[in-house]
Amino acid sequence: MRIGELAKKTEVPARMLRYYEEQGLISPRRLENGYRTYDDYLVDRVRKIRGLVDSGIPTRIISNILPCLDQPQTIVVKNAEPGLRELLVTERDRMTEKIDFLIHNRDSMTRYIEAIDHAANSSRETARAS
Amino acid sequence: MRIGELAKKTEVPARMLRYYEEQGLISPRRLENGYRTYDDYLVDRVRKIRGLVDSGIPTRIISNILPCLDQPQTIVVKNAEPGLRELLVTERDRMTEKIDFLIHNRDSMTRYIEAIDHAANSSRETARAS
DNA sequence: CTAAACATTGCCACTAATGTGAAGGTCAAA
DNA sequence: TTTGACCTTCACATTAGTGGCAATGTTTAG
Incomplete structure (x- = not known):
């Protein structure tokens, strides 16, 4: 194409x-x-x-x-460029770190969002009660 | 400090x-x-x-x-800035997509690295056999 | 078949985001 | 009073893209 x-x-x-x-x-x-x-x-x-x-x-x-x-x-693996495996492992590990970091923070965001929702609900109930 | x-x-x-x-x-x-x-x-x-x-x-x-x-x-949640929740959800979801993408590709890299190692082992054995 | 419309090419320069370097001055601890 | 940490400011660097132009190739409508 x-x-x-x-x-x-x-x-x-x-x-x-x-x-x-x-x-x-x-x-x-x-x-x-x-x-x-x-x-x-x-x-x-x-x-x-x-x-x-x-x-x-x-x-x-x-x-x-x-x-x-x-x-x-x-079959490209046949190359076996020395140092390539090293580099790939390094980048793979860096990627894993990034993943763990993102998961951790994504979960923090989710909790925060839930806190917002909960706060909204509470104030709604408070308003209803008054 | x-x-x-x-x-x-x-x-x-x-x-x-x-x-x-x-x-x-x-x-x-x-x-x-x-x-x-x-x-x-x-x-x-x-x-x-x-x-x-x-x-x-x-x-x-x-x-x-x-x-x-x-x-x-x-207690900052009290802000309840309208639109903020929206933005957070959007970014959180974008983050999740990124995580999934990275995991997928990280795993591909791992398989590739293993393939390299396996290829190295095979050729070593071949050499030993000859 | 020709002409207009559209796609692609190379090229050069420009933007936006994220940093980095260095000059010239202030502050404070030895 | 010298040394090292810190201050502001201006400029430069790098990475990842974008815009625009003039020329050429391709497709389509009359």
């Missing part, structure tokens, strides 16, 4: 897709006329990129961990 | 603490000489700010949700 279709499917502006290419996150092939052409699997990949960026993971890191995120445990 | 001590306790440079103040995330009092003075509870708060920023949450949002994150369900 061409850039416009991918943009529509991913909700990511074409402009941004070119930007991600510039950052080395996606590498579409080209048609004879120079137009970029994207394989289907890139739809999923672009969504992952968005999610990772939204989670505060810098593009430089994203480019390293993207290979892990493609569904079939591709 | 003064800015230097807070910087040491939180591992956040003093420069950055002034920046967060500028962004309205913390409001230290001042001594007669103009020095900033921080209460103990701000240590925790600064750590939260760091975590939230690292998780891709913009400071403008952080300033809104910070009140929820202070441990004692302070």
Whole structure:
């Protein structure tokens, strides 16, 4: 598919897709006329990129961990680049920390919201009683 | 405590603490000489700010949700600012989405790392057999 | 077939958010 | 009175995007 279709499917502006290419996150092939052409699997990949960026993971890191995120445990593992495993473990652990942190704070927010609701109920009852 | 001590306790440079103040995330009092003075509870708060920023949450949002994150369900709930509950729920749900996304991808990374390890073991055994 | 409408390209510059560095001055403890 | 922590202010850096333009390719309507 061409850039416009991918943009529509991913909700990511074409402009941004070119930007991600510039950052080395996606590498579409080209048609004879120079137009970029994207394989289907890139739809999923672009969504992952968005999610990772939204989670505060810098593009430089994203480019390293993207290979892990493609569904079939591709034979790419054969690379065995030394240091890659290290980096992946580090980033995986950092991610786990982030998850725990977010869960903790999400739960605090939930309790706070419930406190608001409870306060609203109480004052309603107080008003009714008066 | 003064800015230097807070910087040491939180591992956040003093420069950055002034920046967060500028962004309205913390409001230290001042001594007669103009020095900033921080209460103990701000240590925790600064750590939260760091975590939230690292998780891709913009400071403008952080300033809104910070009140929820202070441990004692302070009587602050009395505010009942209309629209605040809405905003909190929205951000809480956004946070949940982020958590789910991160968990999913963290698990993918873990599987990939295991695949690397398994590949390494296999080739070691192959080498031994030859 | 031609012309208008639309998609894509590269390019350059600009914005917004989050920090960071450094100059020049004040404060206070040794 | 020197040293180190702190003050303000202005400017610069980095990351992640955006806007606009002129040129070219493609599609569609008359």
